[in-house]
Amino acid sequence: xxxxxxxxxxxxxxxxxxxxxxxxxxxxxxxxxxxxxxxxxxxxxxxxxxxxxxxxxxxxxxxxxxxxxxxxxxxxxxxxxxxxxxxxxxxxxxxxxxxxxxxxxxxxxxxxxxxx
Amino acid sequence: xxxxxxxxxxxxxxxxxxxxxxxxxxxxxxxxxxxxxxxxxxxxxxxxxxxxxxxxxxxxxxxxxxxxxxxxxxxxxxxxxxxxxxxxxxxxxxxxxxxxxxxxxxxxx
Numbered sequence: 001x002x003x004x005x006x007x008x009x010x011x012x013x014x015x016x017x018x019x020x021x022x023x024x025x026x027x028x029x030x031x032x033x034x035x036x037x038x039x040x041x042x043x044x045x046x047x048x049x050x051x052x053x054x055x056x057x058x059x060x061x062x063x064x065x066x067x068x069x070x071x072x073x074x075x076x077x078x079x080x081x082x083x084x085x086x087x088x089x090x091x092x093x094x095x096x097x098x099x100x101x102x103x104x105x106x107x108x109x110x111x112x113x114x115x116x
Numbered sequence: 117x118x119x120x121x122x123x124x125x126x127x128x129x130x131x132x133x134x135x136x137x138x139x140x141x142x143x144x145x146x147x148x149x150x151x152x153x154x155x156x157x158x159x160x161x162x163x164x165x166x167x168x169x170x171x172x173x174x175x176x177x178x179x180x181x182x183x184x185x186x187x188x189x190x191x192x193x194x195x196x197x198x199x200x201x202x203x204x205x206x207x208x209x210x211x212x213x214x215x216x217x218x219x220x221x222x223x224x225x
Contacts, residue, residue, distance in 0.1 A: 002162075045212055045214065048212075056212050105150075106162055107160045108159050110157075
């Protein structure tokens with residue numbers, strides 16, 4: 001158990017709908033990351049927050065947004081869903097910013113999103 | 117843009133048959149190279165971080181090494197429980213972590 005908690009574990013929704021994925025980082029971790037993993041694209045970095053502020057942005061669609069709250073939990077909002085958004089969405093956390101010796105990111109178990 | 121290429125895509129081993137996985141990378145200002153293990157439907161599990169060329173780290177039957185252009189994950193005398201997808205990732209100057217597509221290892225008893 002990495003200590004990163006994601007809900008829901010599974011979600012099935014229709015095209016055009018909006019969903020929210022929730023993540024609680026490990027105790028003491030200030031950074032939260034969101035990744036998307038699909039069968040054909042591997043793990044793709046979406047966005048990172050550090051202590052409530054957006055720190056880095058990857059290939060995140062405009063239909064997607066995220067935020068990190070004062071209690072450090074984070075939410076990833078996916079709207080106007082398309083079939084191609086079906087994927088496993090991972091949240092990860094780290095104490096601080098990567099690149100500092102001993103600072104590693106730990107992943108949650110993911111949220112399976114199926115868009116039908 | 118940072119790039120990570122892992123080879124081979126898949127590796128089938130007999131129990132006890134040692135082998136190596138390769139991770140080639142191009143990155144602007146390497147801050148760290150990470151190895152993860154991922155089981156089907158699960159989140160990646162952290163294995164190692166390497167920070168500079170020449171560095172080596174070991175954990176049970178796994179040993180990771182780093183050069184300026186690539187990293188190797190050596191699996192010594194693997195067991196069936198070592199079957200998983202092994203992911204390599206690099207972090208560049210912008211703090212983004214870029215993953216390779218992974219190598220799926222299957223160890224047969």
